[in-house]
Amino acid sequence: MPAPVSSIAEVGRHEGQSVTIQGWLYNLRESGKLLFPIFRDGTGIIQGVVAKNAVTPEMFASVKGLTQESSVIVEGKVRADPRAPGGYELDVSQVQVVARVPESDPYPISLKEHGVDFLMEHRHLWLRSPRQAAILRVRAEIVKAARDFFDDRGFTLTDPPILTPAACEGTTTLFPVDYFDEQAFLTQSGQLYIEATAMALGRVYSFGPTFRAEKSKTRRHLTEFWMIEPEVAYATLEDIMDLAEGLISFLVERCLKRRREDLKAIGRDLAKLEKVLPPFPRVSYDEAVRILQEAHAKGALENKFVRGGDLGSPDETFLSSQFDQPVLVHRYPAKVKAFYMEPDPNRPDLALCVDVLAPEGYGEIIGGSQRIASYELLRQRIREHGLPEAPFQWYLDLRKYGSVPHAGFGMGIERAVAWICGLEHVRETIPFPRMLYRLYP
């Protein structure tokens, strides 16, 4: 009777017993009549021990010289061993090689260091490395946690379309698609559509891919990225700032609780995440300008910040470096922000909007605002931004029929994952990143 199948992650439950592992050969060290194959199965890695005098000659020969990433079904007895990184070793008794990687064409990704371009060309294989697998588990946890957060607070998931007839905020960064005899675009935000579902259901959110044809080549940009966007009827800017703070602290807490080992494997400094507790600092745009100009005067910031403009990337990095927690920057000048943002009644030149800047220089992970409720003002803003009115007729309807104050935000999943994992680049946060000049594999 074959031993029961166990994942490597749960192998400790079978200490002293025989188990079957279904996986791949991660590495092999040989020492004469002892073989030390290391197996992986997607949940972890475990070192096996094959002693020549403990198995048949055929069995020993099948493991000796076995090539990296050959698929194997292994049977062996689980033994606790302080020398093993995971705490357990497997005394191998049976090995079935399911598919052997040929020596003539060995697995290209070795355990040694590789360059970015090579790894990206082999992304379909790079995913097998323990670090990449850990990152994807953290991503899955963050997605699950974000959905739990909204589901548990009375939000309804409403999916906006991916194919859209017009721009949300201008056409320069849209991917065009042929749609029969019409021109369509891939969505760059579900926001306008979930404003409609919020008027139907009250508290809604969307989670899906968005597309931006920005010619950005930085560690923070993808052309295809996933956003989670809540939209709340009768909510104000203050309400969604509280919501954003609650969401972020919930995500960090959940990852620390459930993906601690993965975060450690990635090399994350957990002490920095432990400090991410509400309340988060909140600074107005005016205060931010003061901080940035003082920093420039002291020589801490190269360029002098000019009031009235949007915050540049170095500005955001400096601001966020002043705090251990994410910082909420609110009430930017209306003229540098999107057309649909409600002006501050006390300062009509400012928009009721907020950007959340992640610590450690990870930059903007959330952008949100209270939306214009007035039909006339919204129509005027569409005109001022030089946008055609016809495609926005349905959007104006939302103000014509029972308009209410409402607000929402969008959080880029990949930037959140990059920050929580402490990664150098967002390209590692999604299985197959889409970037400027990168469409393969």
Added chain:
RNA sequence: UCCUCAGUAGCUCAAUGGCAGAGCAUCCGGCUGUUAACCGGAGGGUUGUAGGUUCGAGUCCUACCUGAGGAGCCA
């Protein structure tokens, strides 16, 4: 679109304008506790492409291609 940097063996990288090399991977051999194992040996090259300077170019010059980091813009 702009700025900066880099392209040499399958991979990571060396090589003052003067014989193109090392480690890993692959192949052969050795080792009963290895931890990116180690030790001995072998094979592996149109130096990104096209021109140019020079007695001689991986190295200097020009253009192009590819990649990386950044700016702007954004999540």
